[in-house]
Amino acid sequence: MGRPRGFDEEAVTRAAVALFASRAYDGLSVDDLVTGLGVHRNSLYKTFGSKRGLYLTALRWYLRHEVAPLLDTAPDTEALLREGPRLDLLLLAAAEQAPLDAEVGTLIAAVLRRLDEVLGPDAANRLLGLRLRARIHTGE
Template identity: 55%
Template sequence: MGRPRAFDADEAVRAAVGLFGGRAYDGVSVDDLVSHLGVHRNSLYKTFGSKRGLYLIALRRHLAEDVRPLLDALADASDAAAALRLVASADLGMLLLAAVERAPVDEEVATEVTTALAAVDQALSDALDIPADLGAALTAAALGIHLRGRSDSAVAALARRLDPLT
């Protein structure tokens, strides 16, 4: 019989979300995971299978705990400016890094990212009662604002442009 696990796997995944969300997959080594998560290398592999295995679990946790609440909040957005502010201020770091770094080379990550972004598109379309293609364009614009520093002036300018459309 093996020894009981000496770490909390849930806490390790939560910490991994922070690491991968701040430094991306390729920016985090197994040594980084071992030292930051307080997990022995063997335990890491035994519990998660691999760095990629932990990454996928962390990505799914990020989608469930950071992106899903955004979708729920968008349903209550009163107007385009409010919806844009929600997207621009949400913690989407791991999703964005996954989209540019891992999705092009990892089909499973690509599926998760595509599904999450489509859900944001749909939530914006539904909240603002706009066509799906405009919801997708709005998602792209909101993520651009997010990447450029969450500028309230950019949100306000885009919202003013959307008013005739909604």
């Protein structure tokens, strides 16, 4: 029988969301993740399989628990702009990983379609563009 897990998987997943939203997938090494999450490398690999496995787990959690409720409760551009930082992982995943990883692409495309439904394509594009500009301007 294996040793019991020494960390809360959901807490680690939420922390991974924050890390990936701040530095993106390619901006984080496994060492960065181990340090930032406070888990041992072996535990990370045993639980999530790989850096990509952790990323997908974090992305799915984020889309389900952060983005979906946001789109359900803030149906206009201005309200979503006030929640800007909560959209950062969506923005980074769309720009960085969706073009390279079909699974990420499928997840992000579904959310972007929902964003288009909620706001309309022009407003959705404006929202993401403004959030991108805010990240560049403030260095977040």
